[in-house]
Amino acid sequence: MKKNSIYIFFIIIYGVVLCSSQVIAGPSNSTYEIKQYGFGTGGSEGTSNGSVSINAIVGEDGGTNGNNGTQSLGDGLIFTQQTHVPPPPTVTNPSSYYDRLKFVINTGNNPSDTTYAVAISPDNFVTTYYVQNDNTLGTTLGNEDRQLYSTWGGTNGTIVSGLNQDTTYYLKVKAMQGAYTESQYSQNGSATTSVPSLTFQVSSDSISFDNLNSGNSHTDNTKSTTLTTSTNAYNGYIVYGRVINPLTYDTFTIPNYSSTNSSPSTWAGYGFGYSTDDTSLTGGTGNRFTNGGVKYAGFVTTSPGDPVADYSGPISTPLSNDQHIISYQVKTDPSQPAGMYKTSLLYIVVPQF
Amino acid sequence: MIINRIIKKYFVLNIVIGIFLIICIPVSAQEKRVGIQVSPAIISLSLSPGKTISQTIKISNITETQIPMRLSTYDLQSPDDDTTPLPLSRASELLKWLTISPKDIVLGPHETKEITLTIQPPNVVRTGGYYATLYLESLVIQSANINNSRVIPNILIPIFTGVNLAPVKSHEAEIISPQLPFIMVRDTNTQILFNVANNDIFHFSAQPKLAFQNIISREDFNSKFEEKIVFPGKSRKWNVPFKVSQNPGIYKEILSISVGNGLQKQHTQYVFIAPSIWTMIFIFISILIFIFIQLRKNIVRAIRAIIFNE
Numbered sequence: 001m002k003k004n005s006i007y008i009f010f011i012i013i014y015g016v017v018l019c020s021s022q023v024i025a026g027p028s029n030s031t032y033e034i035k036q037y038g039f040g041t042g043g044s045e046g047t048s049n050g051s052v053s054i055n056a057i058v059g060e061d062g063g064t065n066g067n068n069g070t071q072s073l074g075d076g077l078i079f080t081q082q083t084h085v086p087p088p089p090t091v092t093n094p095s096s097y098y099d100r101l102k103f104v105i106n107t108g109n110n111p112s113d114t115t116y117a118v119a120i121s122p123d124n125f126v127t128t129y130y131v132q133n134d135n136t137l138g139t140t141l142g143n144e145d146r147q148l149y150s151t152w153g154g155t156n157g158t159i160v161s162g163l164n165q166d167t168t169y170y171l172k173v174k175a176m177q178g179a180y181t182e183s184q185y186s187q188n189g190s191a192t193t194s195v196p197s198l199t200f201q202v203s204s205d206s207i208s209f210d211n212l213n214s215g216n217s218h219t220d221n222t223k224s225t226t227l228t229t230s231t232n233a234y235n236g237y238i239v240y241g242r243v244i245n246p247l248t249y250d251t252f253t254i255p256n257y258s259s260t261n262s263s264p265s266t267w268a269g270y271g272f273g274y275s276t277d278d279t280s281l282t283g284g285t286g287n288r289f290t291n292g293g294v295k296y297a298g299f300v301t302t303s304p305g306d307p308v309a310d311y312s313g314p315i316s317t318p319l320s321n322d323q324h325i326i327s328y329q330v331k332t333d334p335s336q337p338a339g340m341y342k343t344s345l346l347y348i349v350v351p352q353f
Numbered sequence: 354m355i356i357n358r359i360i361k362k363y364f365v366l367n368i369v370i371g372i373f374l375i376i377c378i379p380v381s382a383q384e385k386r387v388g389i390q391v392s393p394a395i396i397s398l399s400l401s402p403g404k405t406i407s408q409t410i411k412i413s414n415i416t417e418t419q420i421p422m423r424l425s426t427y428d429l430q431s432p433d434d435d436t437t438p439l440p441l442s443r444a445s446e447l448l449k450w451l452t453i454s455p456k457d458i459v460l461g462p463h464e465t466k467e468i469t470l471t472i473q474p475p476n477v478v479r480t481g482g483y484y485a486t487l488y489l490e491s492l493v494i495q496s497a498n499i500n501n502s503r504v505i506p507n508i509l510i511p512i513f514t515g516v517n518l519a520p521v522k523s524h525e526a527e528i529i530s531p532q533l534p535f536i537m538v539r540d541t542n543t544q545i546l547f548n549v550a551n552n553d554i555f556h557f558s559a560q561p562k563l564a565f566q567n568i569i570s571r572e573d574f575n576s577k578f579e580e581k582i583v584f585p586g587k588s589r590k591w592n593v594p595f596k597v598s599q600n601p602g603i604y605k606e607i608l609s610i611s612v613g614n615g616l617q618k619q620h621t622q623y624v625f626i627a628p629s630i631w632t633m634i635f636i637f638i639s640i641l642i643f644i645f646i647q648l649r650k651n652i653v654r655a656i657r658a659i660i661f662n663e
Binding site: 138164203 | 385386387388389390391392393394395397415416418501502503504505506507508509510511513520521558560562579580581582609611613614615617
């Protein structure tokens with residue numbers, strides 16, 4: 001008993017010397033400091049020497065106190081009630097996302113000031129990442145990544161991005177309310193990312209313009225092509241249009257209309273031009289083809305062409321049969337040599353990234 | 354009576370003719386719909402030196418028209434307003450490692466076929482991003498009238514690859530030329546302009562977020578902008594109209610870009626959110642009046658000096 005008291009005395013002296021010579025970093029009072037602590041274990045480092053050590057399990061009472069007439073070891077940290085282990089998060093793929101998933105935290109009746117950390121894995125936690133406070137993946141869990149239920153989007157949830165396509169991801173959540181209260185991780189929730197897909201259709205594989213003659217003022221503006229696109233590409237799509245060459249017969253050509261895609265104009269003069277019903281087209285003022293009446297531009301011959309239809313993301317649900325109509329006008333000079341003029345018109349759709 | 358008898362007699366024939374007309378009239382014998390479906394439409398692969406990797410791509414004909422198709426690969430050009438060339442682009446190298454099989458297919462009506470994209474990087478290869486596109490070109494069978502102009506639907510599939518690309522990685526990036534307003538009027542569109550430059554050797558998806566924090570009330574709100582992939586050595590531009598509807602006041606304005614692994618690049622400045630344009634005019638006139646009052650003695654003195662030569 002005496003020996004023990006001596007050991008305890010020296011441990012206390014050692015502790016006092018240690019505390020007074022080092023920067024206070026952990027929980028402490030004027031005499032003692034817990035050098036290192038964590039959830040579920042404590043005092044494993046910085047509180048031992050070669051022969052003795054103080055170990056304290058956070059959350060356990062001190063049990064029988066060691067004391068003698070002059071010194072005593074008090075209880076360990078009074079155990080703070082742990083937060084409830086949350087139920088598994090609800091993980092879904094509501095928009096056929098291929099690089100992101102949505103999760104909603106289930107609080108498990110924890111108070112509103114509880115913070116939550118979210119772990120995510122593509123291999124059932126053989127490899128573990130953490131959802132960061134910017135909703136991307138990270139390899140470490142920082143304090144800033146423990147967020148309130150409301151910050152994680154509440155019932156609306158959060159979209160975590162930067163995922164691989166066609167992969168099942170597992171998510172689990174742990175809760176914390178104040179220091180030393182962190183719960184165990186919840187059971188896993190899971191969902192699978194989709195494969196990005198694209199469907200593109202033109203309403204007809206050819207255009208036959210009217211016979212241009214004096215009866216119709218050498219003009220035909222009644223033909224059109226409907227472009228139909230479906231995709232789950234997060235940022236939508238752009239359709240580019242171009243022609244292989246101007247409308248050509250033998251050595252004669254009908255020139256492409258002179259106005260450009262970025263600055264279309266009301267029809268004036270001769271040529272072969274197009275307009276689009278897309279009122280928010282990329283590459284300039286969104287409604288440049290429709291504002292103040294129908295405006296026309298000429299096709300270019302260089303790849304990939306000019307934008308003629310698009311859908312700007314982000315998409316909240318997969319696009320299904322998004323349609324745009326490209327209408328054409330051809331008007332020739334009465335002196336244009338007679339003949340069968342033709343060309344090939346290419347529409348190239350690109351999922352946006 | 355006779356008419357009724359005729360109607361009864363030819364009732365079935367009328368129905369048949371009617372159905373025939375309904376079905377056939379809208380569909381021109383010469384102009385046929387052409388549609389293609391492809392999956393995956395965006396290819397993203399992680400490469401290792403010397404290790405061959407394959408990707409199966411499904412191509413479907415969703416219409417009744419037979420579609421011959423040719424598949425080829427090209428460089429991937431940046432889609433946005435980039436003013437500088439792509440100094441770190443090694444797209445042409447990826448093209449050397451990339452093979453497609455088969456290169457030509459014919460899709461019957463509603464038929465699906467699979468093609469295989471194989472990438473075989475050499476044993477010694479620089480770490481970094483490599484990019485290309487797969488071009489699906491439909492060689493539409495010429496309509497009966499060969500004098501028609503053809504309309505051809507094609508699809509471009511972007512291919513993103515990286516050699517030794519870590520699953521989670523922070524990227525070297527910066528916000529350049531941010532043009533955030535110092536004064537914003539509530540419920541009025543203001544143009545937000547900035548570029549994000551990728552100084553890394555891999556591409557990354559930039560997610561800009563603009564956050565406001567009232568310096569007195571601590572009221573805060575934020576808005577996310579379109580997410581875009583930025584290629585190595587390149588920059589992409591955001592030019593977006595932005596409207597605030599928060600209480601007037603002075604706010605700290607933080608533009609941040611996620612660059613991976615939880616890290617962000619930020620640009621911070623302060624902004625005054627005014628309740629209306631009339632308030633701004635009122636404040637401006639008040640300041641002018643205040644300055645005038647403060648300087649009026651000097652002004653009066655100066656006028657006297659000019660007029661009366663005092």
